[in-house]
Amino acid sequence: MINIPLNRVEGDLELHLELDGDRIANSWSSGIMFRGFENILRGRAPRDGLVLTPRVCGICGTAHLLAAAKALDMLCGVIVPDNAVMTRNLTLLAEHIQSDIRHGILMFMNDFINPLYQDQPFYSEARLRYEPFRGTSVIKAIRETKKILEIIAIVGGQWPNTSFMVPGGIATTPTFNDMVGCDYIERSFTGWYEREILGCSLERWAEVTSLADLDTWLEEKPDHTQGDLGFFIRCARMTGLDRIGGGHGNFISTGLKDLQPYSTRAVEPLLMSSGFIAKGEKFEFDQALIAEHVAFSRFEGYGSGLHPFEGITIPAFDPNPDKYSWAKAPRYNDHPAETGPLAEALIDGDPLFADLVRQQGPTAFSRELARFTRPAKLLPLMKKIIRTIDPKAPYYRPVGDIPDGRAYGLIEACRGTLGHWLEVQDGAIARYQIITPTAWNGSPRDANAIRGPWEEAIIGTSVKDPDNPVELGHIIRSFDACLVCAVHFCTRK
Amino acid sequence: MAVNLYWMHCGGCGGDSMSMLNAESPNIIETIHELDINVLWHPSFSFAPPADHRRLLDALISREVGLDILCIEGAVIRGPENTGMFGIFEGKPKKNLVAQLADRAGIVIAIGTCASFGGVTGAGATDAVGLQFSKKDIGGFLGKNFRSGKGLPVINLPGCPVHPTVLMGMLTAAARGVSMDLNTYNAPLEYYSMLVHQGCTRNEYHEYRIEETDFGQKGCLFFHLGCQGPLAHAPCNKFLWNNRNCKTRSGVPCNGCTEPDFPRDDPYFYTPNIVGLPIHLPDGVNRPHYLAYKSMAAAAAPDRLKHRKTEV
Numbered sequence A: 001m002i003n004i005p006l007n008r009v010e011g012d013l014e015l016h017l018e019l020d021g022d023r024i025a026n027s028w029s030s031g032i033m034f035r036g037f038e039n040i041l042r043g044r045a046p047r048d049g050l051v052l053t054p055r056v057c058g059i060c061g062t063a064h065l066l067a068a069a070k071a072l073d074m075l076c077g078v079i080v081p082d083n084a085v086m087t088r089n090l091t092l093l094a095e096h097i098q099s100d101i102r103h104g105i106l107m108f109m110n111d112f113i114n115p116l117y118q119d120q121p122f123y124s125e126a127r128l129r130y131e132p133f134r135g136t137s138v139i140k141a142i143r144e145t146k147k148i149l150e151i152i153a154i155v156g157g158q159w160p161n162t163s164f165m166v167p168g169g170i171a172t173t174p175t176f177n178d179m180v181g182c183d184y185i186e187r188s189f190t191g192w193y194e195r196e197i198l199g200c201s202l203e204r205w206a207e208v209t210s211l212a213d214l215d216t217w218l219e220e221k222p223d224h225t226q227g228d229l230g231f232f233i234r235c236a237r238m239t240g241l242d243r244i245g246g247g248h249g250n251f252i253s254t255g256l257k258d259l260q261p262y263s264t265r266a267v268e269p270l271l272m273s274s275g276f277i278a279k280g281e282k283f284e285f286d287q288a289l290i291a292e293h294v295a296f297s298r299f300e301g302y303g304s305g306l307h308p309f310e311g312i313t314i315p316a317f318d319p320n321p322d323k324y325s326w327a328k329a330p331r332y333n334d335h336p337a338e339t340g341p342l343a344e345a346l347i348d349g350d351p352l353f354a355d356l357v358r359q360q361g362p363t364a365f366s367r368e369l370a371r372f373t374r375p376a377k378l379l380p381l382m383k384k385i386i387r388t389i390d391p392k393a394p395y396y397r398p399v400g401d402i403p404d405g406r407a408y409g410l411i412e413a414c415r416g417t418l419g420h421w422l423e424v425q426d427g428a429i430a431r432y433q434i435i436t437p438t439a440w441n442g443s444p445r446d447a448n449a450i451r452g453p454w455e456e457a458i459i460g461t462s463v464k465d466p467d468n469p470v471e472l473g474h475i476i477r478s479f480d481a482c483l484v485c486a487v488h489f490c491t492r493k
Numbered sequence B: 001m002a003v004n005l006y007w008m009h010c011g012g013c014g015g016d017s018m019s020m021l022n023a024e025s026p027n028i029i030e031t032i033h034e035l036d037i038n039v040l041w042h043p044s045f046s047f048a049p050p051a052d053h054r055r056l057l058d059a060l061i062s063r064e065v066g067l068d069i070l071c072i073e074g075a076v077i078r079g080p081e082n083t084g085m086f087g088i089f090e091g092k093p094k095k096n097l098v099a100q101l102a103d104r105a106g107i108v109i110a111i112g113t114c115a116s117f118g119g120v121t122g123a124g125a126t127d128a129v130g131l132q133f134s135k136k137d138i139g140g141f142l143g144k145n146f147r148s149g150k151g152l153p154v155i156n157l158p159g160c161p162v163h164p165t166v167l168m169g170m171l172t173a174a175a176r177g178v179s180m181d182l183n184t185y186n187a188p189l190e191y192y193s194m195l196v197h198q199g200c201t202r203n204e205y206h207e208y209r210i211e212e213t214d215f216g217q218k219g220c221l222f223f224h225l226g227c228q229g230p231l232a233h234a235p236c237n238k239f240l241w242n243n244r245n246c247k248t249r250s251g252v253p254c255n256g257c258t259e260p261d262f263p264r265d266d267p268y269f270y271t272p273n274i275v276g277l278p279i280h281l282p283d284g285v286n287r288p289h290y291l292a293y294k295s296m297a298a299a300a301a302p303d304r305l306k307h308r309k310t311e312v
């Protein structure tokens, strides 16, 4: 048995492993920090979630804000103006893109400068590119992601942690000139992304629809091998990332079909569909089938899974060795499911990723490839939104007092499916449950003792040096782990 | 001489590290190079394997490697029942490591409101506090008498998240040994003696008391929508955010995230009042005179403001 703390994930994670020789025979993923939000929101005013929930996570606060606002919209039964829907989504997409790039370049790629790879042909170049705070790609990624975030500041005040979305729309009123700024930033970012990350145009990349296409693309031009994407593909293949990190093969995504839920002026019908995939078969998404288990989580037990509307979160103080994580175990129709850019692409029927998974199964490589290339899909959509927003039309529809009742907001955050479930009683929050993407991916075992997605994904992996388990780093980071947000807001009962 | 810096995450959301990446002129890269800062460890960006990290910690604790600057992001989790087991590192409470490293550090900087005062994490049920304050009370985790190697209390840089310009400025002061004058909450006066309200583009509306009663109207957010700009100490309207804008300018009420009592119990987006007059008036004003002044100001309001013709 060995214990391994993992850095370069947001928050604190330790893996407990049982090794058979150098292969992982069994694994336990342990969220080792509990921030105990259960008392924060209970009893507060319904709109307070708009200020407090973005503080769950410093990287995806805009996603939390959107989920919180959508839950309140539902409670009010308000039709949000098109302008507000578009502006909210514009900021969500900007946040996705910043996160995809920062994760890829600042947190994922520097595993390739691990001392274990010293003799690999890519090592010295990887070091030049990805050394923290010094690497050439690092410096550029910091500069460019900072720019794309300016869009959120222009229309929403600041990033991280603004609260500009409110039930009924948004509190801000972006002007024509604001859109000019957004337009410019999107164009210049796209130029950089094409030049430095893809090494080709968005259009050329869109033609890559199979594993064979990917190989052709890679060999086509030096630009393709030299971009960060090409470099990633080469390193990943040399280190066998396309052979590790499988998992259950279950995927969940709420899609991006909410992009224009109430629209009268079509931006684009819909970008990505929602659903659940088990063993290659796709099912309609139904939030009623979500439940959270605590059999192996450090919370007081209840029989089996509870839907978040019924969720309770009481930390268990007695040291029960079976309970090994401060994260709960969300399940969809009793199945664990992974979520994130790969799940999104598969559920949306993206041909490249469907082919990759058909031929290789889900891997650390396919997950990170999906993340690196997601901006190629999102940037054109951002442009459309920016040019469709009409600064003279309303951004907000007054809603007055928030009525009592239950509602939820479900969206795709940068790391995958995010849900807020809210109950308001007598004008105050009675219950607030959040299920984050990392709660899905990094969950411990459930009441049926079934492992969570990344616990499963590392089974069978060979770890050459337990003091330097770089293989595990690749796999866990391919899920873009964010432990700070695998926490719970709820009522203590 | 290189300046050694160790960055630690405790009970927080990681937002301060993200905010740090948004710094501009100087940005984080320039700051590190210019000041010859040697980032021994940052949990989000360092690539050393866990065993090397352990060796580094041992070397810092045995003082074999000097620790010039210790940056702590997030509140120190003490619960349950002072065991610290809600926040663990290598199977032991992380708070022990905080105490050990703080004891070795030349200067300790609390990054963000959680590390400074407890913040949002402190409002939870894990008995989490700031390094040297628990909300407004001095003491916190390290105690009232704590002094770092350079003889300083913990320097607090509140903000949820910290403003990146403030962070770059303070890192520069720390690396160059420049002393900063501090306010009662040990935050540098240069950044925290001003109010968020100063420089807001809605000041004209505030001055003549032309108010927003609901979102999206042009006006000031103070009297109805809960803006804490006139009470919160921070340079948001001087440095702006993302080099571009800030919440109050764009129409989002300030929620006072730099204050020791953030998050307050009052509802957000609402101004608690007695017969239409806010309970919390701007920092330090004389209540009767302020009210008289405001009603005169409202009477003097020009038409361009009354009719919301002036852009914000």
Ligand code: SF4
Residues within 6 Å of the ligand: B196, B197, B198, B200, B201, B202, B203, B206, B219, B220, B221, B222, B227, B228, B229, B230, B248, B249, B254
């Ligand atoms: S909106 Fe807030 S910060 Fe701006 S003028 Fe009004 S009170 Fe001041």
